[in-house]
Amino acid sequence: MSSAAQVFDTISDPGVARLLLDGSVGIIPTDTLYGLAARAADKKAVARLYEIKGREGKPGTIIAASIDQLIDLGLDAEDLRAAEHLWPNPVSVVVACDPAAQYLHQGLGTLPVRIPKDAQLIQLLTQTGPLQTTSANYPGLPSANTVAEAEAYFGNRIDFYVDGGDRSIHEPSTIARVSDGKLEVLRQGAFRA
Numbered sequence: 001m002s003s004a005a006q007v008f009d010t011i012s013d014p015g016v017a018r019l020l021l022d023g024s025v026g027i028i029p030t031d032t033l034y035g036l037a038a039r040a041a042d043k044k045a046v047a048r049l050y051e052i053k054g055r056e057g058k059p060g061t062i063i064a065a066s067i068d069q070l071i072d073l074g075l076d077a078e079d080l081r082a083a084e085h086l087w088p089n090p091v092s093v094v095v096a097c098d099p100a101a102q103y104l105h106q107g108l109g110t111l112p113v114r115i116p117k118d119a120q121l122i123q124l125l126t127q128t129g130p131l132q133t134t135s136a137n138y139p140g141l142p143s144a145n146t147v148a149e150a151e152a153y154f155g156n157r158i159d160f161y162v163d164g165g166d167r168s169i170h171e172p173s174t175i176a177r178v179s180d181g182k183l184e185v186l187r188q189g190a191f192r193a
Contacts, residue, residue: 006160007147011120017127019160025049027136027150028124029164030063031116032090032173034144035133036158040064040073043103046132050106052157053134059105060134061092061112061173065125070113073130074098080113082178087115088122094177094186104132112175135172143172 008016011028019026023045025038036053038045040062050056064070067080067087079095086093092112097105105111113130116122125131136144137153144150145168147161175187 005151005154005156005158008160008162011124011162011164013162016160016162017124020124020128020131024159025052026158026160026162027144027147027154028121028131028133028162029167030133031114031118031121032170033167034136034147034150034164035063036060036136036154037131037133039128040104040130040132046103049132049134052154053138055134055139056106058139059108059111060132061114062104062130063114063116063121063125063133064130065122066115069125069130070095073104074101075111075113079178086176086183088117090114090117090171090173092173092175094175112173114173 006015020039023042025036025045025048027034028037036049038049040046062070067084070080071077074097076096083093083095092114094110094112097109097111136150144153146166147163150161174185176183176185
């Protein structure tokens with residue numbers, strides 16, 4: 001735990017990628033809401049993210065710059081190819097995971113994944129690889145719409161914050177799965193199928 005979390009004005013600041021690559025956990029503006037984020041390939045960082053969030057058995061969403069990044073992480077290529085036409089968009093699709101990725105999916109065998117439609121976020125993901133994300137709040141509480149609200153939740157328990165302004169006009173991502181070639185919406189959000 002850091003003594004004072006750093007604050008950045010933009011997700012494009014090189015310090016953001018550097019901290020994530022070094023195993024830090026922080027708050028970033030995603031293409032939808034603010035998210036608690038850590039590099040998905042870093043088991044210790046992901047474990048810390050889940051510990052900070054205080055949630056078990058309900059994995060967050062992986063965001064990536066490309067399908068290839070997700071395949072390299074151990075997610076099912078067939079499921080990803082079936083969902084490819086939906087991205088980039090604010091729609092998270094539940095896909096099967098390699099059993100070795102249990103630290104990500106928390107024993108469920110599946111994870112929601114998304115390729116965002118945000119150029120700065122894609123640039124960050126190209127540098128860091130996929131990020132494990134979860135909404136910037138504690139279970140049962142409202143999602144943070146501002147960095148100040150996120151700081152009120154997490155304080156110095158995390159390493160950095162990226163101020164992306166007020167996100168209250170943004171909706172969470174739609175969560176869906178592809179079944180027999182058809183999209184089944186599990187939670188309606190920003191993406192309308």
